[in-house]
Amino acid sequence: MVAKQYFNTEVKNAKWIKEGRGAGHGDSYLSWLTARDLASRGRSQRIFGHKSLITHHLLSDLELAVFIILVWRTTTTDIREQFPLHPEDT
Numbered sequence: 001m002v003a004k005q006y007f008n009t010e011v012k013n014a015k016w017i018k019e020g021r022g023a024g025h026g027d028s029y030l031s032w033l034t035a036r037d038l039a040s041r042g043r044s045q046r047i048f049g050h051k052s053l054i055t056h057h058l059l060s061d062l063e064l065a066v067f068i069i070l071v072w073r074t075t076t077t078d079i080r081e082q083f084p085l086h087p088e089d090t
Contacts, residue, residue, distance in 0.1 A: 016032065029078075035057045042060060043060070044060070
């Protein structure tokens, strides 16, 4: 069985920007990539954040570990995962 390939295109980026992905704060934040966007042999999780009141899409066990640490910190006010890096800035 061949795994689905992930290709990022300008058309896909424009569609996601129009959907509001990668923007917002707190409970209005939408993740740029979701667990469904990538076909992976690895492990991904969708976890509800009680501080942010949204479902977080974590694409690895390392992201999950950092998320758990941030949730338990009293100084954490907002958690945003999978935000886009703009090509002109990078």
